[in-house]
Structures are given as structure tokens and as C-alpha cells.
Amino acid sequence: MNALADAANERLLIEAAQQDPTRFAELYETNFNRVYAYVARRVTDRAEAEDVTAEVFHTALINLRRFQWRGVPFAAWLVRIAANALADRWKKQSAGKELLVEERGEEIAGDDPQVERNAMLFQLVERLPPDQRLVIFRRFVEQRSVREIARDLGRSEGAVKQLQFRALGSLRSQMKERP
Amino acid sequence: MSSVAICEELDFAIDGMFTGVTLAGQPQSKEVRELLNIAVALSEMPRHEFKSRLGLELGWRAAGRPLAPNNATSVFQQGSRLYPVQGRSFAYSAAFHSAMAAAIFLCFALVKVQPLMQSASEHTATMLQPYIAVPLASGRVSGGGGGDHSKSPASHGELPRMTAQQISPPVVQIENLKPRLAAEPTVVGPPDTSTIAKNQLGDPLSKLMLPSNGTGIGGGIGSGEGGGVGSGRGGPGIGTGIFHIGNGVSAPRPIFTPEPEYSDEARQAKFQGIVSMWAVIGSDGHPRSLRIVRSLGMGLDEKALEAVRSWRFEPGMKDGHAVAVEMIVEVDFHLF
Numbered sequence: 001m002n003a004l005a006d007a008a009n010e011r012l013l014i015e016a017a018q019q020d021p022t023r024f025a026e027l028y029e030t031n032f033n034r035v036y037a038y039v040a041r042r043v044t045d046r047a048e049a050e051d052v053t054a055e056v057f058h059t060a061l062i063n064l065r066r067f068q069w070r071g072v073p074f075a076a077w078l079v080r081i082a083a084n085a086l087a088d089r090w091k092k093q094s095a096g097k098e099l100l101v102e103e104r105g106e107e108i109a110g111d112d113p114q115v116e117r118n119a120m121l122f123q124l125v126e127r128l129p130p131d132q133r134l135v136i137f138r139r140f141v142e143q144r145s146v147r148e149i150a151r152d153l154g155r156s157e158g159a160v161k162q163l164q165f166r167a168l169g170s171l172r173s174q175m176k177e178r179p
Numbered sequence: 180m181s182s183v184a185i186c187e188e189l190d191f192a193i194d195g196m197f198t199g200v201t202l203a204g205q206p207q208s209k210e211v212r213e214l215l216n217i218a219v220a221l222s223e224m225p226r227h228e229f230k231s232r233l234g235l236e237l238g239w240r241a242a243g244r245p246l247a248p249n250n251a252t253s254v255f256q257q258g259s260r261l262y263p264v265q266g267r268s269f270a271y272s273a274a275f276h277s278a279m280a281a282a283i284f285l286c287f288a289l290v291k292v293q294p295l296m297q298s299a300s301e302h303t304a305t306m307l308q309p310y311i312a313v314p315l316a317s318g319r320v321s322g323g324g325g326g327d328h329s330k331s332p333a334s335h336g337e338l339p340r341m342t343a344q345q346i347s348p349p350v351v352q353i354e355n356l357k358p359r360l361a362a363e364p365t366v367v368g369p370p371d372t373s374t375i376a377k378n379q380l381g382d383p384l385s386k387l388m389l390p391s392n393g394t395g396i397g398g399g400i401g402s403g404e405g406g407g408v409g410s411g412r413g414g415p416g417i418g419t420g421i422f423h424i425g426n427g428v429s430a431p432r433p434i435f436t437p438e439p440e441y442s443d444e445a446r447q448a449k450f451q452g453i454v455s456m457w458a459v460i461g462s463d464g465h466p467r468s469l470r471i472v473r474s475l476g477m478g479l480d481e482k483a484l485e486a487v488r489s490w491r492f493e494p495g496m497k498d499g500h501a502v503a504v505e506m507i508v509e510v511d512f513h514l515f
Contacts, residue, residue: 021240021241021242021243022238022241022242024237024241025234025237025238025241028233028234028237029234032225032230032233032234033225036225036230037223040223040225041223046226049223049225050225050226050229050233053225053229053233054233054236057233057237058236058237058240061237061240061241114220117220118220118223121217121220121221121224122224122225125221125224136221136224137224137227139193140218140221140222140224141224141225141226141227143197143222145194146190158183158186161186161187161189161190162182162186164186164189164190164193165182165185165186165189165214168189168214168217168218168221169214171217171221172213172214172217175217
């Protein structure tokens with residue numbers, strides 16, 4: 001029932017965005033984590049992941065009017081754009097990697113549970129208590145050491161490690177509760 | 180296993196994940212392995228700034244505002260993805276900056292055309308108080324010095340008479356033996372301490388008997404500068420003159436510094452700042468010859484002078500004796 005409601009709601013959002021492109025922001029917010037998680041798993045560094053993700057959403061916005069609702073989630077369309085963008089990149093990088101591109105093409109045809117899982121995880125981080133969220137961002141996005149974080153926050157290294165441990169534990173528990 | 184031990188083990192494993200170093204002792208506990216899986220996924224998490232910036236760019240594009248070609252990149256976005264460029268705003272900005280650059284260039288050009296005016300303004304100091312000769316500890320008048328670039332130091336002799344105003348500087352060796360208008364050589368000093376020279380003029384502190392005006396400059400006698408006698412500089416008096424701080428001369432230390440009053444005008448305007456003045460702190464600790472070198476205006480310069488005149492200093496010292504020292508005195512006007 002929820003899935004049907006979600007699908008109907010998504011369809012309304014898409015139609016609204018097709019009429020008024022400024023409504024695309026809602027689709028962006030809903031699907032950003034999923035697209036980014038998909039891309040991040042397939043590129044080597046954060047800068048490239050950001051470039052491809054940006055390309056995907058810009059392409060989607062430009063081609064939004066051509067999108068036809070057939071009961072397939074909007075995210076799948078975005079992932080297809082991402083797959084094509086990645087394929088183009090890989091082709092440009094090296095002809096010798098074309099086989100890899102084809103393999104990737106096969107791979108993206110099916111669902112990637114890890115992408116869904118990561119997208120959900122990124123969403124859950126936003127709901128952590130502020131101090132735990134800050135530690136997670138500093139530690140995993142900025143990849144700073146516990147010592148640096150402790151110095152910046154004016155707390156002991158032990159306290160930062162505790163926050164990190166509690167945050168990861170909380171995320172693990174919430175992920176287990178999800179289907 | 181205690182929570183502290185788990186924290187340590189987990190953090191160690193996360194460090195290993197970032198550095199790519201495979202540890203011999205992999206995390207043993209199931210809990211740490213599960214948490215490390217979460218950590219691996221989190222290492223692919225997007226940056227907040229990127230998400231919000233991309234959302235902004237999309238909003239601009241959706242609203243029909245042009246972006247630079249190549250989707251997300253603009254002239255300012257090579258690899259950094261800053262805000263998108265609006266053509267009209269860019270044109271306004273470019274025009275404004277061009278106008279400012281032209282104005283700055285024009286200012287420099289005008290300054291170059293009028294070098295004398297600039298030079299004059301650079302050296303202007305407001306003289307708000309008539310010059311007062313600074314007495315030394317011994318009661319003599321400072322500011323002495325002179326000479327005519329002779330190779331030998333000034334010769335021994337007596338001091339000329341002291342007057343309030345000097346007409347002719349004292350000399351040992353007279354070059355013009357028949358001047359059209361003869362005037363008595365004097366040095367500036369309190370008239371009540373005047374002496375009349377009976378013998379050869381010279382520096383009383385010198386031991387040389389060979390006639391010489393001294394190695395200094397300015398027409399007097401001695402190794403200093405000016406029309407006086409001695410090793411000082413800048414004056415037609417006698418003695419060692421005014422000292423600079425350093426080289427064995429200590430700085431005067433303020434010991435009584437009443438707060439300056441605020442002028443009504445400056446108070447109403449909530450005007451604050453620092454008035455700087457050149458001053459000679461006499462050997463008696465009194466500031467003299469005050470000259471404003473950095474003005475604030477709004478009546479604050481006068482208030483600063485008024486305050487500093489009442490200040491008292493522990494005088495500068497040289498060789499255990501109090502001496503007159505020139506220094507910059509600053510008066511800070513601030514509103515609480």
C-alpha cells in the first residue's frame with residue numbers, strides 16, 4: 001500500500017516538474033543519495049563522483065519532459081543516465097576498457113542492493129544527534145583523524161572515539177530494523 | 180570486551196581502512212566487523228556542500244537562468260563548481276570593476292603629475308606649540324652641536340655668551356676675517372646663565388688644543404649638527420642635545436597619565452582613534468615641544484595635547500643620568 005502511495009506521489013512530482021521545472025528540486029532531494037551512492041561505488045574518487053552526479057541531474061532536468069511514466073521508479077531512470085554517463089567516461093578514458101564498460105552495463109541492468117543500502121545509510125546519518133553527525137562527517141567525509149577532530153571540537157580523543165562508536169552503533173541498529 | 184576497548188579496536192580498524200594498510204590482526208569481534216562495514220559505506224558519503232551547491236545550480240537552470248556550457252561548469256567553476264554565472268550580473272560586475280580600475284589608475288597618474296605636493300604633505304607636521312628649549316639635568320640648554328667637517332675634533336675653549344636668539348654661530352677658526360656686518364657669536368640658552376668668553380671659543384669638554392671647529396656640520400663647534408657647541412644635533416645651544424631611544428638611552432616611562440577628555444563633536448559622532456605626537460621628554464620628566472604627527476580632528480588633537488602636557492614621565496637615562504629624549508606619544512581615544 002505504501003509502495004503504491006509512494007509511486008503515485010512520485011508520479012505527481014514528476015508531472016509537476018514537467019509542467020514547472022522549478023519543482024525538480026523535490027525530485028532532486030528525494031533521489032540525490034541514491035544516484036550519488038550508485039556513482040560513488042563505480043568511480044575511484046570523490047571528485048569524479050561529484051562530477052558524474054552533477055552531470056546526471058543536469059541531464060535529467062534537461063530531458064525531464066521526455067520522461068514517460070511506465071510504473072518504473074524515477075530513480076531507475078536517473079541510474080540509467082548515470083550508467084550512460086559513466087560508460088561515456090570510460091570509453092573516453094581508454095579504448096582498452098570498453099569491455100569493462102560492457103560489463104558495467106550488464107551490471108547496472110539489475111538492482112544493486114548495496115546502492116539502496118548506502119543511500120538509506122546516508123539518509124540516516126542526517127537524523128543522528130548533532131555531535132555524532134559532526135564526528136561522522138569529519139571522520140568519513142573529510143577523512144580527518146580522531147586527534148584532529150578532538151582538537152577542533154575541544155574534546156578528548158576518547159570522547160570522539162565514543163561518539164564515533166555510538167554513531168556507528170546507532171546506524172547499524174537502524175539499518176537492521178529496515179527491510 | 181569493554182566499550183573502551185571496542186572503541187579503540189574500531190578506530191584502529193577505521194584508520195586501517197583509510198590508509199589501506201592491511202593489519203595482521205584483523206578485527207576479531209563480530210561487533211567491530213559489523214561497525215566497520217557501516218564505516219566503509221560511510222566513506223562514500225557525499226559532501227554537504229556539494230549537495231547544496233548542485234541543488235542551487237539546478238534551481239537556477241530550472242528557473243531559466245543561463246549556465247555556462249558543459250552543464251555544471253562555468254568560467255569560475257573549473258573543478259570547483261561554484262555558483263552559476265548570470266550574464267547580466269556578470270556584465271554589471273565587469274563594468275563596475277573596470278570603472279574602479281580606471282579610477283585607481285587615474286589617481287596614480289595624478290599623484291605622479293604632482294610630486295611636489297605629495298612631498299610637501301608627507302612632511303607636514305602641525306606645530307601647535309612654540310619651540311621651548313629643553314633644559315638638561317645640569318640646567319644647561321640642550322640642542323648644541325656643530326662643526327665644519329674638520330678632520331680633527333673641536334678644540335678646547337670657552338663657551339660663547341648665551342642669548343635667547345642666535346645671530347651668528349660660534350667658530351674657532353674664522354674664515355671671513357672682515358665681515359660686512361659683524362655679530363657676536365652666541366649660543367641659545369637662558370640669558371641669566373650667560374657668560375662672556377674671555378679666551379678662545381671652543382668646546383669646554385674637549386682636550387685638544389689644535390684649533391678646529393670640529394667634525395660636525397652646521398657652522399658651530401663640535402661633532403654634532405647645528406650652530407651650537409657640543410655633540411648634540413639640531414640646535415644652536417650647547418651640550419649633548421636630544422637623544423634617541425636606544426644605544427644606551429632608555430625610554431622615558433609614563434608615571435602620571437590623566438585620561439584625555441573627549442570633544443563633544445567626537446563623542447556625538449562616536450569617533451574613535453589614536454592621536455600621535457612627537458614630544459621631547461625632558462630630563463625633568465616633563466613633555467615639551469609637542470607636535471601632532473597623526474591627527475584625528477574633531478577637536479581630539481587639542482584634547483590630546485592638553486592631556487599630554489599634564490603627563491609626567493620618568494625620564495630617559497644615559498650613563499646613569501637623566502637626559503632629554505625624543506619619542507612618539509600616542510593618545511588613544513575610545514568610547515566604552
